[in-house]
Amino acid sequence: MRLWALLFFFCLTGLPLAAEPTAAEILRRLDQNQLYPTLFIESTMIIQGRKGQRRLRSQSWSQGREKSFIRYLSPPRERGTSMLKLKDQLWLYSPQADRTIAIAGHMLRQPIMGSDLSYEDMMERTSLVKNYQATKLDNEVIQGAGSWVLELKAKQAGLAYPKQRIWVDPKKIAATKVELYGSRGKLLKRVTIQSFIQTPTGWYPSDLTYKDMLK
Amino acid sequence: MIRFLLKGLLRDRHRSLFPLLVISLGVALLVLFQAWLQGALYGTLSNQAHFRTGHVKLLTRGAWAENQSSSLDLALSQVETLKNELATSYPDLNFFPRLRFGGLLDVPDAKGETRSQSPILGFGLELFNHKQEIQAFHLQEGLAQGRLPQGPGEILLTLDLAEKLQLTLGEKATLISNDPNGGMVIHNFTLVGMVRFGIKPLDRASLIGDLKDLQRALGMRKGATEIVGFFKEKGLNRPRALEIKRHFNQNHPLSELSPQMITLSDQDGLDTYLDQIESWMSWILIFFIGLLGFILWNLGLINGLRRYREMGLRLALGEEKKQIYQSLLLEALVLGLVGTFLGTSIGLLPAYYLQEVGLDTTKILTGNQNFMIQNQVHAKIIFSNLWVGFFPGLFAPFLGTLISGLGVFRKNTAQILNQLESI
Numbered sequence: 015m016r017l018w019a020l021l022f023f024f025c026l027t028g029l030p031l032a033a034e035p036t037a038a039e040i041l042r043r044l045d046q047n048q049l050y051p052t053l054f055i056e057s058t059m060i061i062q063g064r065k066g067q068r069r070l071r072s073q074s075w076s077q078g079r080e081k082s083f084i085r086y087l088s089p090p091r092e093r094g095t096s097m098l099k100l101k102d103q104l105w106l107y108s109p110q111a112d113r114t115i116a117i118a119g120h121m122l123r124q125p126i127m128g129s130d131l132s133y134e135d136m137m138e139r140t141s142l143v144k145n146y147q148a149t150k151l152d153n154e155v156i157q158g159a160g161s162w163v164l165e166l167k168a169k170q171a172g173l174a175y176p177k178q179r180i181w182v183d184p185k186k187i188a189a190t191k192v193e194l195y196g197s198r199g200k201l202l203k204r205v206t207i208q209s210f211i212q213t214p215t216g217w218y219p220s221d222l223t224y225k226d227m228l229k
Numbered sequence: 230m231i232r233f234l235l236k237g238l239l240r241d242r243h244r245s246l247f248p249l250l251v252i253s254l255g256v257a258l259l260v261l262f263q264a265w266l267q268g269a270l271y272g273t274l275s276n277q278a279h280f281r282t283g284h285v286k287l288l289t290r291g292a293w294a295e296n297q298s299s300s301l302d303l304a305l306s307q308v309e310t311l312k313n314e315l316a317t318s319y320p321d322l323n324f325f326p327r328l329r330f331g332g333l334l335d336v337p338d339a340k341g342e343t344r345s346q347s348p349i350l351g352f353g354l355e356l357f358n359h360k361q362e363i364q365a366f367h368l369q370e371g372l373a374q375g376r377l378p379q380g381p382g383e384i385l386l387t388l389d390l391a392e393k394l395q396l397t398l399g400e401k402a403t404l405i406s407n408d409p410n411g412g413m414v415i416h417n418f419t420l421v422g423m424v425r426f427g428i429k430p431l432d433r434a435s436l437i438g439d440l441k442d443l444q445r446a447l448g449m450r451k452g453a454t455e456i457v458g459f460f461k462e463k464g465l466n467r468p469r470a471l472e473i474k475r476h477f478n479q480n481h482p483l484s485e486l487s488p489q490m491i492t493l494s495d496q497d498g499l500d501t502y503l504d505q506i507e508s509w510m511s512w513i514l515i516f517f518i519g520l521l522g523f524i525l526w527n528l529g530l531i532n533g534l535r536r537y538r539e540m541g542l543r544l545a546l547g548e549e550k551k552q553i554y555q556s557l558l559l560e561a562l563v564l565g566l567v568g569t570f571l572g573t574s575i576g577l578l579p580a581y582y583l584q585e586v587g588l589d590t591t592k593i594l595t596g597n598q599n600f601m602i603q604n605q606v607h608a609k610i611i612f613s614n615l616w617v618g619f620f621p622g623l624f625a626p627f628l629g630t631l632i633s634g635l636g637v638f639r640k641n642t643a644q645i646l647n648q649l650e651s652i
Contacts, residue, residue, distance in 0.1 A: 063302055063410055064485070065410055068411065068412065091408075091448070092412060092413065095413065108403075108413075111403050111415040113415065113417070114341060114342050115342075115343055115346075115403065115415070121346065125407075127412060128410060128412055128413070
């Protein structure tokens with residue numbers, strides 16, 4: 015009777031009876047979701063500023079985690095501006111000034127095209143398994159669905175965000191919300207993923223909001 | 230009578246030299262101290278006004294509320310219209326729009342790739358056809374190499390920044406910044422001159438260009454982050470600045486991007502600083518005048534007491550008490566007058582030197598310094614330096630003698646005979 019009651023409870027809460035994956039396993043699956051041998055994305059970035067909205071269209075090509083190239087298509091002022099990332103180096107090309115500029119040091123913390131996303135954020139697309147130690151926190155319900163919550167702590171110093179908190183959709187094994195914290199534990203940025211597209215290896219975010227929590 | 234006393238003072242050095250030295254030295258120190266205080270405290274304030282705050286300043290309500298004076302998305306628009314309105318409404322001030330922005334300066338190598346980079350603090354000023362802004366920023370005096378910008382695409386850098394970037398005159402550098410909408414700005418400029426302000430926060434990383442040129446580069450043709458106003462005559466007038474602020478703000482809307490007038494006193498804690506300067510100056514001067522007065526009064530007293538025997542002798546010779554008392558007072562006045570003149574002249578010499586050459590404070594003031602304190606602090610000679618020494622220098626010894634000299638009226642024949650016996 016007790017066993018039936020327990021089975022009935024799990025059916026009601028919607029959580030699988032089978033053992034949940036460990037934090038390390040979830041982290042490995044999240045990494046897998048974001049890693050593709052080659053990737054081409056055409057995207058539109060909508061930047062909400064004080065003086066209204068700006069829409070930036072771009073195309074990007076990437077190979078693994080180490081090589082990527084972005085070219086802006088519009089608006090006219092940004093058209094042709096390109097960024098190249100090779101390992102831990104980043105360059106910017108401006109057709110207006112006909113200059114190739116290395117993005118390093120102070121510049122890495124600057125926002126890209128006036129958005130809340132910094133060059134450093136762009137450089138941080140590294141393996142979660144390699145850089146962070148994950149701990150599983152209590153499950154939470156977000157928008158009516160249960161989520162696994164992971165707390166990530168950096169394994170080594172020097173990362174832009176020494177602590178992260180990730181909410182994972184158990185069905186897709188994909189992050190639906192990410193909070194990025196500074197070295198003093200202050201919440202710096204919040205990423206909310208609204209929708210995904212299915213790929214052969216998992217789910218890839220197709221619509222996300224990036225918010226600088228200090229602004 | 231005065232001639233006779235002067236002769237006495239010159240010939241009898243015991244009577245005149247020491248008091249004269251003390252009065253002169255005391256007055257000289259007072260004059261030097263006052264000029265130094267004036268220069269150091271008001272010099273800092275003047276720099277703050279010229280480089281940063283103006284006597285009054287116009288910026289958007291949003292920029293003021295968020296303390297974002299160099300944020301281009303909170304910049305003023307239609308600046309020429311605003312400037313004309315200000316010039317008509319407040320003709321006792323001159324107004325100058327300025328652009329203050331942050332960014333990065335990138336220097337290319339022969340292949341056009343990054344050779345060196347540094348963050349900068351940019352200033353867009355009305356350089357072409359406006360000598361007042363060149364004067365306010367001390368650009369002509371501070372020019373260490375090259376010349377001032379004369380055409381579009383030309384900029385000045387501080388000497389420290391140019392050296393850090395290893396940039397020489399005539400070379401190109403690329404400014405990377407944002408436009409008011411957050412869009413990326415990448416624009417090439419040519420370095421035509423290097424300046425040194427002698428103010429640490431500015432010398433670290435300043436870029437100066439013409440306002441219109443930088444407006445074009447940053448995509449804000451009619452915009453500026455601020456309009457600074459300076460009184461045409463006699464410097465800061467706090468009550469009038471407050472009146473202008475109230476009048477302007479009453480007649481403009483309260484939205485985030487509408488203009489708001491603030492005064493120098495509203496910025497960087499300068500209200501407290503101004504009050505403190507005025508209060509310090511008064512108290513320090515009162516203290517020094519009091520201290521010097523006390524010393525010189527004592528000197529007058531001692532001098533008078535020391536001469537009791539002389540008074541006895543003069544009484545014995547038949548001089549009247551009143552006559553002796555008058556001559557003592559006259560002597561004190563002459564000594565005070567000569568000492569004050571001498572002291573004021575002596576004090577003004579080092580004060581003038583410190584006014585012209587200044588004192589290097591770079592080794593005294595260390596650490597992260599954000600106040601506009603000049604590395605070379607100068608004294609400032611003002612009209613009151615000429616008369617401030619007269620209070621203690623002239624009146625204190627006179628007062629001392631006035632009291633001690635009363636002793637002459639207490640002398641009686643027995644004392645006189647006694648003193649004559651001892652001679």
